[in-house]
Amino acid sequence: MKRKQTLIHNKVEIVEDRDDAVWAMDLNYRLTAFNPSFKIRLKCEGWDKADRGMDLRAVYRSGSFFKPCEQGCERAFDRFATTSKHTFEQKGEVVVHEFSFQPFMNSSGKVIGCCIWQKDITQEVDNNHRLLESERKYREAQEVANIGHWGWDMKDDKIVWSNQLFRIFEQDPGKFKATFEALSEIIHPDDRQAFIDDVQTSIEENKMHDITHRIVLGNGEIRYVHQKGRAYYDEHGKPKYMSGTTQDVTKAVLSNHQIVQQNQELQNFVRIISHNLRGPISNLLMLSKIYEWGKDEINDDIVKKIEHTTEALDQTIKDLHLSLSLKSADKKKFREVCLKDVMKDVNGLLTEEVTKQKASIRTDFSQTDTVFGAKSYVVNIFYNLILNAIHYAKDGVPAIINISTYQTKETVILKFADNGIGMELTPEKERKIFDMYGRLSGATEGKGFGLYLVKTQVEAMEGKIEVESEKEVGSTFTITLPNKV
Incomplete structure (x- = not known):
């Protein structure tokens, strides 16, 4: 023992x-x-x-x-x-x-x-739990963002994918062997060479691999993915490894395609409207030229208003196509726009609406009476916001629209406040009313096209538009533009 x-x-x-x-x-x-x-x-x-x-x-x-x-x-x-x-x-x-x-x-x-x-082993267990929790959250983040990570061993031509990547490419982890050639086969034939060239350039020039391309799934479905990655090198400067991320951006790309298509349709619409209105406008202007002035004071006044309104409409139609071609807007042609001149044009266009609805338009341009941009844009912005306030007035209560300006060192602020029906405004509604064909309500006629134009033209002048509204109190649209003075 x-x-x-x-x-x-x-x-x-x-x-x-x-x-x-x-x-x-x-x-x-x-x-x-x-x-x-x-x-x-x-x-x-x-x-x-x-x-x-x-x-x-x-x-x-x-x-x-x-x-x-x-x-x-x-x-x-x-x-x-x-x-x-x-x-x-x-x-x-x-x-x-x-x-x-x-x-x-x-x-x-x-x-x-x-x-x-x-x-x-408490600390070790805690560390393992934290690691597992971190990995769980990382997997969840990849799933929510529809993004996965990958690593490519160039020497052995082996690519390691995260689980989310297998889901994006709809491949079976147990069957699909990820190699560069196998990945290339999934890429759309029309995008394949551009992808290979981008990878090669990234490796040779030590640049970020960054490309969006299409992939073709087993069932023929086409998806768009955004690939980003970087190559890593050994002590001799030879590439040995590459890692990065792949994100499914199909929805974003298709949405952009839809926007481009809508813009093209919008431009075609403007061309058709411009062409169809050109004849009647020209005839009205010609009639005003041959009218015998001075024989009847009442008729002179009527024809003068018709002429002024027609000229303003003619100028608006001429500028409308340019107003919608916002991406190609020539900012070199932007200049100081006098707001009083803008109101003269708008008053001419809205004379009938203002008189019929007994609306009041009050302006205060004492702080600044100019903005920097395109006059046609500013006229359209004023026209649509004032018309919007008139259309959404309370029943039996004439619309009162207060337009005021404020100036800071860096910005010019325009405020359009009304006493209309207002609305319960949520972030979603605020976004929607500026969408193409978005509307504040279904109680009035119109397709809700005006506020979309306002927003796009404000943004074309490097500005932003915001709205505040309270039901039965009214709405206030605030436009912030850069101060170029």
Whole structure:
């Protein structure tokens, strides 16, 4: 027995200075060896001291800390080395300890005892939990953004995809072997060479790989993806690895295509309207030229108003196509626009509406009476916002529209405030009323085209438009333009 205890004791001596608790016992659960950490732990559990030869069964059954030990030792006696994790509360905190049970055998292979190694792995478990949580959130973020990451080992031509990439490309992770050639085959034939060239340029010139292209899925569906990545090089400057991201941007690309198509349709619409109105406008202007002035004061006044309105409409039609070609607007032709001149044109266009609805338009241009931009844009903005206020007036209450200007060092602010029906405004409604064919309500006629034009023309002059509204109180449109003075 003494020889057996000496053998076990010698094995334990190698961990004398460790913080982990290590101890050994014989087949009768008698303590044969231990390190200082075990002695400290035993005292913490209410035992006065650790003595060789003490029966550990009472220790194992007395407290929560040593709870896994009796079963673990029994397994070791049956020649099975085992490890178990034990979670318990210590000083108000949850801790995790790992217990390893190793059978001791003599030279003939007979089990003579067991060595137990205990260590606190709480920090390690916490780190693993944080890592797993971080990975979970990263996977969720990829899924929400529909974006995945990839890495390409150029030497072995192996590409590692994240799970989201397999979903984007609709490939089976167990069947699809990602290589550069296999990836190229998925890319739309018309985009394939551009993709290969972009990758090659990125590698050769150490530039960012950045390209949007189409892919063709197994069922023939076409998707658009945005690829970004960068190459990495060895100590000799040779490319060895490339990594990056791929995002499904199909919805965004198709939406942009739709916008382009709408703009083209809009321009065609303007051309048709301009052509169809050109004849009647020319005839009205010609009639005003051959009219015999001075014979009837009332008729003179009527024809004068017709002439003024027709001239303003003619100028609006001439400028409308240019107003809608916002992307190609020549900002070099922008100039200071006098707001009083703008109001003269607008009053001519809205004379009938203002008179019929008994509307009042009040202007205060005392702080600044000019803005920088295209006059046709500004006239259209004033026209649509004033007309909008008239159309959305309260029943039986004449519309009052207050137009005022404010100036800062960097901006010019225009405010159009009315006393109309107003609305319960949400961020979604605020966005919608500026959309093409968006409308404030279905109570009035019209297609809601005017506010779309206002927004696009304000943005063409590098400005922004915002709206505040309260039901039964009214609405205020605020336009902020750069101060070019």
